[in-house]
Amino acid sequence: MALSYLRSSSSRSVNLLKPLSSSLPLRRPISTDTTPITVETSVPFTSHQCDAPSRSVETNPKELLTFFRDMALMRRMEIAADSLYKAKLIRGFCHLYDGQEAVAVGMEAAVTKKDCIITAYRDHCTFIGRGGTLLEVFAELMGRQAGCSKGKGGSMHFYKKDSNFYGGHGIVGAQVPLGCGLAFAQKYSKDETVTFALYGDGAANQGQLFEALNISALWDLPAILVCENNHYGMGTAEWRAAKSPAYYKRGDYVPGLKVDGMDALAVKQACKFAKEHALKNGPIILEMDTYRYHGHSMSDPGSTYRTRDEISGVRQERDPIERIRKLILSHDLATEKELKDIEKEVRKEVDDTITQAKESPMPEPSELFTNVYAKGLGVESFGADRKEVRATLP
């Protein structure tokens, strides 16, 4: 029996995998099966100035499978980006998200595309979660026309306005006031939607964050500040940067919740709770306890300020994809082979997309001068040698 096998593995997983309600004796095709399953989160939520939501999360086979596939896709995508960077097809900055996938997928499961998400530069997977395609990701990373920003943004500047994803920001902390501004606009427009403004433990000390939080609390904005605490701001561990690394409490008068960010279901529960809260009571902070396997960026090996044992330890004990895999297997929702097949499929999809992305051309030179303004007024712009290169802005 799957359950007894799993009891012998690490203690943390036991509670998680014990089904609180039994699934059906016969398996329906998992991809369409929405039979409710209740699962407990790995750890209870810790709250500040509010009552924590329940540890019991409702899910279903279809959702779990979606989590698995989406996270596997994100994982593969980031690993492939690593190789492309080393092959010098991706230039400049490349900040990878592998390890943190549960935050992106859990959040999407709790919200709609009318809710807004804004994040910093570690945005590839968040963009995928918002409905961006793999082609748009790889093409943008390689600076090609098929990229989501037509090759003009790069890794840190992915956007998808039609599903309310507002980027993709390079300046640490700037996205938080911007996110509060989105929430302001949602309230102003009476849209009954919320904004999730994501930031890291490094950004959590930024003054502008507290300025924006103050205004959000004063004006009751539906803003949810989500600290993706991967415990390192570049090379600086949280205890060296923050006098108080209890980021969920840093809002003081603003309620907060600490969440196991490696548990997609806990993330989903917390985001659902936060959305309800924000629509009624204004801002709330979610601290996602998560981890990145890669260094800060591709120029950081990630092992000078943390031990390899720590990294492999997290991978073994808390990996978000493994958690969902075990959940699926213990509930008998799919076989190991079926899950491995999904991973193979995903790998092929990523490889095929990279091939396709490589075929996308670089932007035309005339693109240097497009989109400087939304309304260029026929104004002249100049290249490096203005006697040689001039353009009229449309």
Add this chain to the structure above:
Amino acid sequence: MLATASQRILGQSFQNIRPAVSVLRSYSSAAKQITVRDALNSALDEEMSADPKVFLMGEEVGEYQGAYKITKGLLEKYGPERVLDTPITEAGFTGIGVGAAYYGLKPVVEFMTFNFSMQAIDHIINSAAKSNYMSAGQISVPIVFRGPNGAAAGVGAQHSQCYASWYASCPGLKVLSPYNSEDARGLLKAAIRDPDPVVFLENELLYGESFSVSDEVLDSSFCLPIGKAKIEREGKDVTITAFSKMVGYALKAAEMLEKDGIYAEVINLRSIRPLDRSTINASVRKTNRLITVEEGFPQHGVGAEICASVVEESFAYLDAPVERIAGADVPMPYAANLERLAVPQIEDIVRAAKRACYRSVPLAATA
């Protein structure tokens, strides 16, 4: 006040010397006198009335009626959801304004003076100006940042800087600076309607000045084009470019020069970015001499850009080196006599024009 009286006299003599052709170009039959303050207030009022997405945000814009009373009466008229008093947190509220613009609203963010915009400059440049480009057109930012810019009177070094050249160097921003009430109304309305981030540089000392405006200017549909300078006074001997308060000084300098037989053409830039290079160059090709006037620091200033543009486009037409009149290359002092030396005076413009015309007068003994 003396300035207002001389403005009226100037207006009348302006009519006298102006050739008939230009009457068609400008809005004649001055119907009313309004202050720049009232011009700005009415522009805000009309744009808020026309478009529910327009809202105001800044310190003291609501209950205090505006630190300089520019937003007077608007809270009462439009309510606290559209006129928002913010805490003294420029970085925070500017970021919030830009975020609201991302979503599609049209914020007008007031900086009590542009000196405080430095606290928020990352949002103006990196979050607002560059977003349309970085997103290849997905995220446009229809926001206006407005407030008094440059020197006031006796407010010292930290409250007197002119930010025109800083903001105007940045692609993705539009930078406007009105002089009179017509400019104030037309340019602010244009700024609010424009889908791109606009930095709108007002001048505290001009708020109380009255100017004649025609009925056309008073109409709620009135709007001025962005990127077009105005020839305030036609001339044939020397071109003087200026913006904001310095336009008034340049016009007075032109009056004085006329007595010496030098007919100066005064260009009111109105738009620092985009800069109306074609109007400036056309004028210089006519007069062959150029004086640029600005209040801000001289190095890397607006005049430097204008000079470069003219040298690049119209070198063969220059009969004299380009002259720059700018604020002194020092932080603004407090003592009245030193402050006077730190900003351009009318006699500085006159002297430079005469130099360009090879008719200089020996410098005074001091300074």
